[in-house]
Amino acid sequence: xxxxxxxxxxxxxxxxxxxxxxxxxxxxxxxxxxxxxxxxxxxxxxxxxxxxxxxxxxxxxxxxxxxxxxxxxxxxxxxxxxxxxxxxxxxxxxxxxxxxxxxxxxxxxxxxxxxxxxxxxxxxxxxxxxxxxxxxxxxxxxxxxxxxxxxxxxxxxxxxxxxxxxxxxxxxxxxxxxxxxxxxxxxxxxxxxxxxxxxxxxxxxxxxxxxxxxxxxxxxxxxxxxxxxxxxxxxxxxxxxxxxxxxxxxxxxxxxxxxxxxxxxxxxxxxxxxxxxxxxxxxxxxxxxxxxxxxxxxxxxxxxxxxxxxxxxxxxxxxxxxxxxxxxxxxxxxxxxxxxxxxxxxxxxxxxxxxxxxxxxxxxxxxxxxxxxxxxxxxxxxxxxxxxxxxxxxxxxxxxxxxxxxxxxxxxxxxxxxxxxxxxxxxxxxxxxxxxxxxxxxxxxxxxxxxxxxxxxxxxxxxxxxxxxxxxxxxxxxxxxxxxxxxxxxxxxxxxxxxx
Numbered sequence: 001x002x003x004x005x006x007x008x009x010x011x012x013x014x015x016x017x018x019x020x021x022x023x024x025x026x027x028x029x030x031x032x033x034x035x036x037x038x039x040x041x042x043x044x045x046x047x048x049x050x051x052x053x054x055x056x057x058x059x060x061x062x063x064x065x066x067x068x069x070x071x072x073x074x075x076x077x078x079x080x081x082x083x084x085x086x087x088x089x090x091x092x093x094x095x096x097x098x099x100x101x102x103x104x105x106x107x108x109x110x111x112x113x114x115x116x117x118x119x120x121x122x123x124x125x126x127x128x129x130x131x132x133x134x135x136x137x138x139x140x141x142x143x144x145x146x147x148x149x150x151x152x153x154x155x156x157x158x159x160x161x162x163x164x165x166x167x168x169x170x171x172x173x174x175x176x177x178x179x180x181x182x183x184x185x186x187x188x189x190x191x192x193x194x195x196x197x198x199x200x201x202x203x204x205x206x207x208x209x210x211x212x213x214x215x216x217x218x219x220x221x222x223x224x225x226x227x228x229x230x231x232x233x234x235x236x237x238x239x240x241x242x243x244x245x246x247x248x249x250x251x252x253x254x255x256x257x258x259x260x261x262x263x264x265x266x267x268x269x270x271x272x273x274x275x276x277x278x279x280x281x282x283x284x285x286x287x288x289x290x291x292x293x294x295x296x297x298x299x300x301x302x303x304x305x306x307x308x309x310x311x312x313x314x315x316x317x318x319x320x321x322x323x324x325x326x327x328x329x330x331x332x333x334x335x336x337x338x339x340x341x342x343x344x345x346x347x348x349x350x351x352x353x354x355x356x357x358x359x360x361x362x363x364x365x366x367x368x369x370x371x372x373x374x375x376x377x378x379x380x381x382x383x384x385x386x387x388x389x390x391x392x393x394x395x396x397x398x399x400x401x402x403x404x405x406x407x408x409x410x411x412x413x414x415x416x417x418x419x420x421x422x423x424x425x426x427x428x429x430x431x432x433x434x435x436x437x438x439x440x441x442x443x444x445x446x447x448x449x450x451x452x453x454x455x456x457x458x459x460x461x462x463x464x465x466x467x468x469x470x471x472x473x474x475x476x477x478x479x480x481x482x483x484x485x486x487x488x489x490x491x492x493x494x495x496x497x498x499x500x
Contacts (some may be wrong), residue, residue: 005135007181007254010039010047013223014087014244016056019075020281021271023245024058025340025353027285029270032247034075036271041080043132047107049076050223050242051087051143051187054101057245058352061475062284064093071280073104081107082129085141086114087187087223091151092358095120095159110141110185113167118158126171128179138179140171140217144188144224146205149453152360152471164188165207165214172215181254184217189225189241190399194232200399212237219252219260225400226337231262238262288349293482296489300341304403305392307335308381311494312408314341314354318474319410320488321481325470328363328446329431330411332374334404351478361470361477362452364461369439372426373460374407379416379425381406382498390418390500395457405456407447410495412437417499432495448474 012034021033039047054060054072063070076084084107090098095118102109102122112125126140142164148156168184175182189206192199208222212235219238222229226244231252233239238260240250252262273281299313307315318333340353366374383393396402415428429437437443444467454462470477481488 004256004258005131005133005180006044006256007131007135007137008045009183009219009221009252010045011050011221011240011242011250011252012037012048012246013050013187013221013242014052014226015049015246016052016089016244017054017060017070017072018057018245019059019071020273020277021267021269023338023353024284024288024349025338031267031269032245033267033271034079034246035273035277036267036269037079037246037249038268039079044135046083046129046137047079047081048139048185048221049081049084049107050185050221051085052089052223052244053084053087054097055089055092055358056356058288058349058356059284061352061356062287064097065476066287068280070097070101071277073101077104077106081105083107083127083139083141083185084109085185085187086111086123086143088144088147088150089358091147091155094155095157110139111143112140112171113142113145113162113164115160115162116158117160120158125167126175128175135181136179138175138182139185140168140175140183141185142168142187144205146455150450150455152449165210168211168215172217181218181258182216184211184215184220186211186220187223189222189227190229190239193398194229194234206399208239209234212239218258219254221250221252227400228264230264231260288347288352290348291345292348292351292479293346293485294487295342295344295346296487297492298341298343299490301335301339304335304406305390308406309390309498311496313490313492314339315408316410316490317342317488318355318478319408320490321478322361322446322474323410324481325472325477326361326363326444326446326468328411328444328467330371330409330443331446332407332409332451333448334407334451337401337403346482348479351482352475355475355478357448357450357474359448359450359474360472361446361474362449362466363444363446363468363470364452364464365442365467366445366461366464367439368429368437368441368443370460370464371412371437371443371445372429372439374445374458375409375414375416375426375429376423377457378407379418380422382416382418384418384500402456407451412495414496415499416496419499427499
């Protein structure tokens with residue numbers, strides 16, 4: 001860093017289409033949303049987004065299903081964004097919508113490990129921005145290459161997503177001696193405990209610490225994990241990460257001595273909306289409040305540990321829909337970190353705020369042995385404390401909360417015994433009929449496409465034969481199920497029991 005001049009950066013990531021001051025689980029305003037953010041900007045300020053921008057909220061679901069243009073690019077343009085990178089979920093809607101977003105966007109998209117062989121997406125690997133004070137800022141964007149594992153193949157036709165570390169390394173070499181400050185924009189997270197240095201995951205989904213250790217970044221803007229990191233130094237690099245859904249943003253400042261500091265800033269309580277933004281919100285709210293059907297009983301969420309112990313009617317509903325849509329013998333479904341739940345009279349809002357992802361269904365052929373492995377992985381969710389209590393095990397909380405990696409099953413009956421060691425906790429496993437599950441017999445198991453890739457430490461699913469794929473979004477299947485009958489019955493009884 002040869003020049004010592006001030007720099008300010010405002011940084012968002014993982015906003016997931018949450019533009020308005022609401023999470024859409026109700027009509028109440030909340031201090032969140034990109035439209036509430038205002039960034040004071042001068043010639044020595046940059047505004048940057050770290051991806052996962054155009055997927056994830058009921059607003060995006062509404063626009064996609066009702067044919068409304070996505071309003072995300074305009075919101076970014078109005079706030080003066082200079083640069084963005086791509087997140088893994090930005091590929092979910094297909095290249096047509098991703099391309100439309102990038103064409104409307106005034107900010108430059110940087111992603112060194114995404115090669116577009118069709119030439120239809122406007123993506124650069126890196127750039128140099130000269131600030132008003134003469135400071136030369138080199139910027140490199142990268143995204144976790146686990147996109148290759150998660151994304152539907154048809155959404156990646158003509159795209160090559162390569163190793164982010166090597167792509168960033170080549171970009172840094174290209175920028176060498178051309179800039180005074182080197183900034184990485186990484187849609188990926190942190191793989192080590194920042195207090196102890198302990199490796200939290202041995203996969204390469206998240207490699208932020210390694211990027212700091214091996215490459216000469218002065219500042220690394222991270223994302224993907226939805227983790228609130230105001231700022232820390234790691235291997236000589238300053239590193240930050242904002243939480244998800246536009247709930248806060250990061251302000252980074254560099255002083256004249258080249259020292260970085262940063263803080264997480266709250267979103268103002270009130271948003272000043274344009275008339276067309278107000279009009280869109282009213283249309284979305286009216287659409288969300290449409291009645292779609294009835295349940296035999298209300299299904300409200302509890303805390304995740306209680307639901308994992310006792311069973312969840314919400315997960316039972318998802319599994320019931322998946323079994324009906326797939327014709328599989330067995331189904332497994334997870335709950336998001338945040339779930340609205342259902343009253344007896346169900347609205348669109350209940351569905352799309354309880355199942356927010358664009359997941360589709362996959363039916364795998366699994367052996368009874370693999371099925372047991374899946375259950376043992378779920379049983380590892382529970383950690384028995386020295387005092388005899390229970391808590392959620394660390395791998396489901398660190399480096400990020402991942403309650404969605406606990407699956408609830410239907411079509412089988414099973415018992416977890418938490419007095420047993422991890423890996424030996426499934427002490428009973430039968431089909432609903434009472435017939436024992438044979439380790440060597442094959443069964444059809446329905447799950448979301450995310451789980452079918454083996455994500456969440458379910459690697460043993462990856463090599464299982466695919467019997468069928470259902471390309472309709474699961475949230476749409478849930479809506480269709482309500483529209484197809486007068487009332488959906490959800491039994492009170494859980495198909496499993498946990499012995500403590």
